[in-house]
Amino acid sequence: MSTEPLTPEDDALAAEYALSLLEGAERAEVEARLAREPALAAAVARWQAAFAELAEEVAPVPVPERVRRRLEARLFAPPPGARTAAGPGWLRWLSGVAVSGAVVVALFLVAPLPGLRFAPAFTAELQAEDSALDILASYDPGRGELRVERRAGGPPAGRVLQLWALAGDAAPVSLGLLESEATRLVLPPELAPVAGELTLAVSEEPPGGSPTGLPTGQVLAAAPVQPL
Structure with missing residues (x-):
């Protein structure tokens, strides 16, 4: 399990994953990394929460x-x-x-x-x-x-x-x-x-x-x- 700090590139990758912008092999690769990289998993969770909060601010x-x-x-x-x-x-x-x-x-x-x-x-x-x-x-x-x-x-x-x-x-x-x-x-x-x-x-x-x-x-x- 990796404990290395998150790079800016990986933080951007986490945002892309949270927005469901990744497809196929690229998405599968990130999902595999999530299981072994807590920092990346935390970044994905943070971005998902941020985007969900932003979406809730706009009424249907x-x-x-x-x-x-x-x-x-x-x-x-x-x-x-x-x-x-x-x-x-x-x-x-x-x-x-x-x-x-x-x-x-x-x-x-x-x-x-x-x-x-x-x-x-x-x-x-x-x-x-x-x-x-x-x-x-x-x-x-x-x-x-x-x-x-x-x-x-x-x-x-x-x-x-x-x-x-x-x-x-x-x-x-x-x-x-x-x-x-x-x-x-x-x-x-x-x-x-x-x-x-x-x-x-x-x-x-x-x-x-x-x-x-x-x-x-x-x-x-x-x-x-x-x-x-």
Whole structure:
């Protein structure tokens, strides 16, 4: 068992682990070290407590009525000439969310840490009211990279999860499929300048994703990103 003091690099590594930013072999290596390095384990516990306290300071924000109306009017109108589907749709589901308050978002800033390879500027937690789906998205503006961690839940059988971003008056933009518990996505360059003003949403789609370029299945979680 190692009793050596913690280095700044290992402290940054502990913060990355606490934020669930490590994957695969890198995460497994840290977990193996935790069993034999008390200083590293203590650092992870300290960072987890700090991030949990920070998250608790920001109250969940239900989707406001004005946001629902704006999304309906500006973002989810069907394309010209498009036929309205009879089944469950994005627009109808979003209206239900506004009434039931089924989706909340918690956002908090994460200060860049020395030595971090991935330094998120904000994180967004998308969670359904019944907690059946819990997704954490962390964005690093330096890389233009969005890391998405599915912490609970998943798509219905035979379906896939697809992540969407909405900005201003534009239509939803697909960010990609969430095919595993941890996914790295690149934010399109045109969205990077307004990353702090986006609305993120997750829908369930047929294998391969939406065939139309817009959400076609049920939206499982959605939340506006609010500036801090």
